[in-house]
Amino acid sequence: MRRALNLRLALQATAIKVSANLVVQLIKHYSTPGESTFDWQQVFEFAVYGFIGSQIGNIIQFVLEDWFPTGSSQPSGEVLPSIQGDAKQLEEKKNDDTVVREKSRSCLKLSPDIIWRNILAKLVLDQTIGLVISGSVFLICTNIARVPHPNLVFLVIRDRLWPLVKAGWHIWPLVAVCNFLWVPVRSRVLVAVCVGFGWSIFLSIFAMRK
Numbered sequence: 001m002r003r004a005l006n007l008r009l010a011l012q013a014t015a016i017k018v019s020a021n022l023v024v025q026l027i028k029h030y031s032t033p034g035e036s037t038f039d040w041q042q043v044f045e046f047a048v049y050g051f052i053g054s055q056i057g058n059i060i061q062f063v064l065e066d067w068f069p070t071g072s073s074q075p076s077g078e079v080l081p082s083i084q085g086d087a088k089q090l091e092e093k094k095n096d097d098t099v100v101r102e103k104s105r106s107c108l109k110l111s112p113d114i115i116w117r118n119i120l121a122k123l124v125l126d127q128t129i130g131l132v133i134s135g136s137v138f139l140i141c142t143n144i145a146r147v148p149h150p151n152l153v154f155l156v157i158r159d160r161l162w163p164l165v166k167a168g169w170h171i172w173p174l175v176a177v178c179n180f181l182w183v184p185v186r187s188r189v190l191v192a193v194c195v196g197f198g199w200s201i202f203l204s205i206f207a208m209r210k
Contacts, residue, residue, distance in 0.1 A: 004062040006186075010051045013193045017050030018043055020200030024208075041145065042207060046200070049141035050193075056137055058189045060130050065185040068118035071111050110181060119180050126176050127169065135164045142207045164206065171199060 021043055028036050136157055143156045175195050179188040 004059040005055055006058060009058060009190055010054050012190060013054035014047050014050035016193050016197055017046040017200050020197050021046040021204045024201050024204035042142065042204075045142045045145070045207075046204070049138050052141065053134060053137050054189055054193060057134060057192065060126070060133065061185055061188045064122045064125060068115075068121045070115065070118060070180055071113035072115055114181070119177070122180055123173065123176055127173055131165045131168050131172065132161065135161050135168070138164070138203060167202065
């Protein structure tokens with residue numbers, strides 16, 4: 001699944017995860033001056049999670065799209081409509097406010113070729129198996145260096161994975177549906193990462209719990 005591996009995406013996800021964690025630590029540091037110090041190990045853990053988790057998430061999205069394509073006639077990864085025409089027509093359209101408005105509306109228009117049972121199948125798999133895998137990767141990355149023995153990380157997963165998955169159901173189903181309907185498969189993880197800045201802040205708070 002080499003086509004799902006994306007270094008640029010990994011670096012973007014890493015930057016967002018680290019930024020979110022630093023925001024939480026800064027808030028905690030300034031709200032309790034003298035009582036809290038920066039946990040640079042946790043910053044590194046979030047960097048590792050952002051790098052690895054984005055690649056695993058991208059693989060999951062490509063597998064789901066291969067197994068359950070969104071449309072019956074659309075090529076994989078081509079969800080957004082395209083505009084056809086010669087260079088002169090495109091230049092005229094660029095300066096036409098009416099066409100710009102129509103183009104904006106067309107971006108949100110659903111394709112008539114959508115296979116809704118595939119959307120449902122992808123949603124169920126993404127929000128069950130996908131979230132379990134993502135949550136497990138997060139818990140491993142943020143706990144493997146903190147437990148006395150590596151095998152003990154499985155106890156952490158057992159105790160904390162279910163609350164993490166349930167919390168994810170408050171935001172990710174809607175993001176997943178929008179991704180499946182309007183976003184090319186190659187960009188879905190990046191969209192999720194951007195939307196997930198707030199989620200990353202939640203994960204930072206979640207990781208700080210004892």
